[in-house]
Amino acid sequence: MPAAPLSAPLPATGRWALRAALGFDGRAALPGPVLVVVDGARIAAVDTTGAHPPTDLPVVDVGDAAVLPGLVDAHVHLAFDPQENAAALAGAPPDLLRARVRRNAARHLAAGVTTVRDLGDRDYLAVALRDEVRTADAPAPRILASGPPLTRVGGHCWFLGGEADGETALRAAVARRAAHGVDIIKIMATGGAITPGFGTHESQYDAAALAAVVDEAARHGLPVTAHAHGPAGIADALAAGVAGLEHVSFFTADGVAVDWPTVEAIAAAGVPVGATEAMLPEGEIRNPAVFAKLEQRGRNFVRMHAAGVPLVCCSDSGVVPRKPHGVLPYGVAHLGRLGLPATEALAAATSVAARACGIADEAGRLAPGLAADLLVVGGDPLADLDRLRDVRAVYRAGRHVTPTTADN
Ligand SMILES: [Zn+2]
CATH class of the missing domain: 3.20.20.140 (Metal-dependent hydrolases)
Structure with a gap:
């Protein structure tokens, strides 16, 4: 498994959103498209309505990928x-x-x-x-x-x-x-x-x-x-x-x-x-x-x-x-x-x-208020759990750890 430097590319500060075709909120599948709004280190909202985000909100679109909790x-x-x-x-x-x-x-x-x-x-x-x-x-x-x-x-x-x-x-x-x-x-x-x-x-x-x-x-x-x-x-x-x-x-x-x-x-x-x-x-x-x-x-x-x-x-x-x-x-x-x-x-x-681990109010779900610990994987992990290893991006407390497909 390759080691990523702890000083990976940064950030995502302030308010932004990640849009993915699919999602899993930690308990159940999310119907896509999924828009996870991040504010600093926290998740501000999880929107599955397909509504367009405000035009001033920067959006990272990861395309045909799934977003799930880290x-x-x-x-x-x-x-x-x-x-x-x-x-x-x-x-x-x-x-x-x-x-x-x-x-x-x-x-x-x-x-x-x-x-x-x-x-x-x-x-x-x-x-x-x-x-x-x-x-x-x-x-x-x-x-x-x-x-x-x-x-x-x-x-x-x-x-x-x-x-x-x-x-x-x-x-x-x-x-x-x-x-x-x-x-x-x-x-x-x-x-x-x-x-x-x-x-x-x-x-x-x-x-x-x-x-x-x-x-x-x-x-x-x-x-x-x-x-x-x-x-x-x-x-x-x-x-x-x-x-x-x-x-x-x-x-x-x-x-x-x-x-x-x-x-x-x-x-x-x-x-x-x-x-x-x-x-x-x-x-x-x-x-x-x-x-x-x-x-x-x-x-x-x-x-x-x-x-x-x-x-x-x-x-x-x-x-x-x-x-x-x-x-x-x-x-x-x-x-x-x-x-x-x-x-x-x-x-x-x-x-x-x-x-x-006693951190249910902090991690493990995509929900407002929790840490913006996000994993983006290619395809649909619910249809094929092996997709979990196709890591496209990782965010820890709202900060970018690995390149997204958009950056490639
Ligand atoms: Zn042990």
């Missing part, structure tokens, strides 16, 4: 190089990681991902970039970040520096993250595929430990999301009151077995599930045993969605070679091929993802 990738790892073994992060020099985090954020933006939620960095580097780009004079994705995820000593992703065993250490670790200004607490409730030690199906923490983390986070006004592959870890995290669940694979020691009562409880609680489905269709497979189970997990996500679970399409960008930064559009198309209706697949990477 995508929201609710699960990325900006500090990870997908080509590198993740454990190398333990000894990576901070300057190298700082540059990488910045470069990877730009890659997401170039792919139309205008918001990323980093669920595991090292040294709070994604948190630092979040603060830096808030005032930077160049487009960058909106960043939310957890800092280093909480994990057992020697547990999943221990190399990020978030090891904490026992309730006292866990509460102290949560407080430390709050002091660093994180947006969310991430905990590894079970083992993970890229770290030996705990199996993916095995719980790293018991129910009491998870409850203590949720309690301590609440004291600091922070939500918690739990990485959970195994059935016990999923159920325990849900019972502890987490605001989000990542992966929800229902991996057992030797396969995949969905616990449907747990799924019903997730649906009843309205807890969003991060379906980390975005992946390049071809490439290296490092863990064939896990990979074999992923196809089944994908089909299960569609069944969970049908059972009422709020499904978020996300990537886990960075963790393996087939998950480069900016890979999210592949996940939307993949969920569509697995049977998720196109509007639902697109919603999973826009409005539903924004709600899961």
